[in-house]
Amino acid sequence: MLRFLVRRTLGALVILLIVSMITYALFFAIPADPARLYCGKTCTPENLALIRHDMGFDKAWPVQFWNWLSTIFTGGTFNGVHCSAPCFGYSFAKQELVGGILADRFPTTLSLTVGSAVIFLVFGIGTGMLAARKQGKATDKIASSASLLASSMQIYVAGPLALWLLCYSTNLLELPKYVPFTEDPLGWAGGLLVPWIVLSLIWTANYTRMTRSSMVEQLSEDYVRTARAKGMSGSSVFMRYAWRGAMGTIVTVFGIDLGVLLGGAIITETTFSLQGLGELAIHSFRDSDLSLLVGITVVAATLIVFFNIIVDAAYALIDPRIRLA
Structure with missing residues (x-):
């Protein structure tokens, strides 16, 4: 029974990794630009670039995914708010930690x-x-x-x-x-x-x-x-x-x-x-x-x-x- 549970748990971790990767990839196929939505109607190119940098959207999606994955185990700081591991990131739309919202x-x-x-x-x-x-x-x-x-x-x-x-x-x-x-x-x-x-x-x-x-x-x-x-x-x-x-x-x-x-x-x-x-x-x-x-x-x-x-x-x-x- 123990070997079965260990084997299935390892398989579950692989499945979750694949699911999260697919979600990340599909998100970037959406034509909407989150940074532009948060920037507002009077958005300037400088402000837009700054927002994209703060949100991490100026990097390739594999890099963003790796950064998100690493914060689950190491935690991180977002907008001056510390997020202890396991950390699921920060919601810029709600200005809250994702873990707190889910809880x-x-x-x-x-x-x-x-x-x-x-x-x-x-x-x-x-x-x-x-x-x-x-x-x-x-x-x-x-x-x-x-x-x-x-x-x-x-x-x-x-x-x-x-x-x-x-x-x-x-x-x-x-x-x-x-x-x-x-x-x-x-x-x-x-x-x-x-x-x-x-x-x-x-x-x-x-x-x-x-x-x-x-x-x-x-x-x-x-x-x-x-x-x-x-x-x-x-x-x-x-x-x-x-x-x-x-x-x-x-x-x-x-x-x-x-x-x-x-x-x-x-x-x-x-x-x-x-x-x-x-x-x-x-x-x-x-x-x-x-x-x-x-x-x-x-x-x-x-x-x-x-x-x-x-x-x-x-x-x-x-x-x-x-x-x-």
Whole structure:
């Protein structure tokens, strides 16, 4: 297991390096000039050259990338502000350290992701297991039809509809907002309830269909039929064998989904005006903020890679037939 984790960690570092290099290269393919945007309308050539020098844009992009990479391990000083390692650079658009900006926005995305994940896992897996247990019956047909309808919905359609129905029209729930959990737990849950409902509605449908199909497939396996032939009860076979066999697929997909959601739910946060990593990514691209854009990309990629490693390591615990060779 230790050799596997070391090997995957080294591979993850290579992936993150490549992702950050590609982000840097693509940024310089954008026709917009960040230095000119910061210089203003009354910009002189001298001021423009000075700004480019301060931002480091007067150097070739490989040199800029190396300087950024070195600050992660050694730290640096930007506009008189010291940034300790690990340092992700300085946002000239916001006049702040990138690490501080990411730390301020990440709790919003984390709260949005964790709350919705708990809901769609409980209801999605529960409904999928019930549909598989009642395969071919009315319960199965209703659950399958409802999940198919819900999975075809998009956040930018379901979000405004939920806001109109639950907030503006009936005032049943308060408008989405982020309140730190440590300050007001009830306010934290109440402010994120509408986004949680919308996200869980869409993702529950996906996990219902996935759980059902995995369970139905496992129930048709030879070892399940053998267990039934030996006289084991249906409930024991269902939970001890079929459910455990289906967990591999569910855990795999959930690990990827969780990493993507934590990396920044761009459409969700924009729809509900939540200031998380996704909303921050849009503004950093609009402002041509290279340091902030690369920081968000690296954080998102790190989360996705990290959860993939966790999922792979969990395979051996879930299914003894799988070995981490």
